[in-house]
Amino acid sequence: MRQTWSSSFVIGLEGQEMARSWIGEKVRDAVEEVHAYVEEIIRNRKKKMDESQENCGEDLLSRLILAGCDEEVIRDMIINFIMAGRDTTSAAMTWLFWLLSCHPVIEQELLKEIQRNDKRLSDYESLEGLKLLKASLCESMRLYPPVAWDSKHAMVDDMLPDGTLVQAGDRVTYFPYGMGRMEALWGKDCIEFRPSRWFIEPSHQGGSLKKVSPYKFPVFQAGPRICLGRDMAFIQMKYVVASILRQFEIKPIRSEKPIFVPLLTAHMAGGLKVLIKKRDHSI
Ligand code: HEM
Structure with a gap:
């Protein structure tokens, strides 16, 4: 009984390890997708601000860009806000x-x-x-x-x-x-x-x-x-x-x-x- 328990425990640990690395990969992919999504929002806003001064500068994202914040900092702030x-x-x-x-x-x-x-x-x-x-x-x-x-x-x-x-x-x-x-x-x-x-x-x-x-x-x-x-x-x-x-x-x-x-x-x-x-x- 004890033997069964400990071997299934070992299998359990291996399974857990595999699950962890599978989840880790999924999380990494998901984080990359979220980053790409937000980076595109920032890029588009910057483009709009370069093309025209109209209606830009009043909202939070424009203000963060105008304040010269680092793009990564802006990205992380936007993700936090959302x-x-x-x-x-x-x-x-x-x-x-x-x-x-x-x-x-x-x-x-x-x-x-x-x-x-x-x-x-x-x-x-x-x-x-x-x-x-x-x-x-x-x-x-x-x-x-x-x-x-x-x-x-x-x-x-x-x-x-x-x-x-x-x-x-x-x-x-x-x-x-x-x-x-x-x-x-x-x-x-x-x-x-x-x-x-x-x-x-x-x-x-x-x-x-x-x-x-x-x-x-x-x-x-x-x-x-x-x-x-x-x-x-x-x-x-x-x-x-x-x-x-x-x-x-x-x-x-x-x-x-x-x-x-x-x-x-x-x-x-x-x-x-x-x-x-x-x-x-x-x-
Ligand atoms: C009804 C609305 C909200 C509720 C009930 C709420 C609730 C909470 C709770 C419970 C935490 C602590 C989470 C933890 O320690 O695990 C938290 C953290 C946080 N919230 Fe809110 N939140 C709300 C709205 C917002 C809004 C609108 C923003 C930003 C625009 C925001 C930004 C943050 C940030 C940045 C943290 C992390 C703070 C830290 O870890 O130092 N939250 N919130």
């Missing part, structure tokens, strides 16, 4: 649109807030003024975090603050999805979508937002490796959600509760299929 910032923000907004369709009173309050700030939606201060929208995004991500869990491997032996020993090589996982639904952290109504919990005065939705510790709400991670794009993510999401909500009514086609799929970036199974109608009096 990989870290695209699926995460889109997942957060998808869940928010669904939650708002289930909470029409909150949607109406949001519309009023957007109306109050409508004139200058594209300026930074007006977006800062959309506090109920920020609270709604936080509340949506508390219940449906775009990164549902995340792991780190210890490089050396260590100890967690509660005395738990972590040995070199151990994996430690934190779980924003679970933490967002803990009664001990969020109270008896932890499962409810209630953006007002993010305001200093309970149930008052026009006041100041609470400063919530990232260790309680680790949706963007916490500590030295906290998400570098957090503020940018809020600006983008507020701008997109406000621009859509002020003009369109969004009604999901299906009435069943969507399914949360917690992959690398969590998403809604099958996406959110909706009917879109122009608002009668678009604000």
Whole structure:
């Protein structure tokens, strides 16, 4: 029995080695493909900038090129922006649109807030003024975090603050999805979508937002490796959600509760299929 176990273990190791080198090759090919794709975007933008000065210089890519950044640095930044910032923000907004369709009173309050700030939606201060929208995004991500869990491997032996020993090589996982639904952290109504919990005065939705510790709400991670794009993510999401909500009514086609799929970036199974109608009096 022992013999069988150890020989199958040896075969297992060889198999693992082969699998690792096969995966390594696949990953290398995939990285090359992604690099080539982004390098082409940069080349095309440079060409456009050389050919004409029109409409160039305002967007981030043009600014990075104009600043004289190294092409490899620009490439890696663009990949970071696309990989870290695209699926995460889109997942957060998808869940928010669904939650708002289930909470029409909150949607109406949001519309009023957007109306109050409508004139200058594209300026930074007006977006800062959309506090109920920020609270709604936080509340949506508390219940449906775009990164549902995340792991780190210890490089050396260590100890967690509660005395738990972590040995070199151990994996430690934190779980924003679970933490967002803990009664001990969020109270008896932890499962409810209630953006007002993010305001200093309970149930008052026009006041100041609470400063919530990232260790309680680790949706963007916490500590030295906290998400570098957090503020940018809020600006983008507020701008997109406000621009859509002020003009369109969004009604999901299906009435069943969507399914949360917690992959690398969590998403809604099958996406959110909706009917879109122009608002009668678009604000
Ligand atoms: C709702 C949107 C977002 C969520 C929930 C989110 C979440 C996270 C999380 C959990 C991490 C830590 C990953 C880890 O340590 O393994 C992270 C890292 C990072 N995020 Fe975001 N992110 C969002 C949007 C963005 C955007 C828009 C950008 C850039 C434009 C961005 C750029 C980054 C970068 C560069 C890191 C790596 C930071 C480091 O390792 O030092 N993220 N993000």
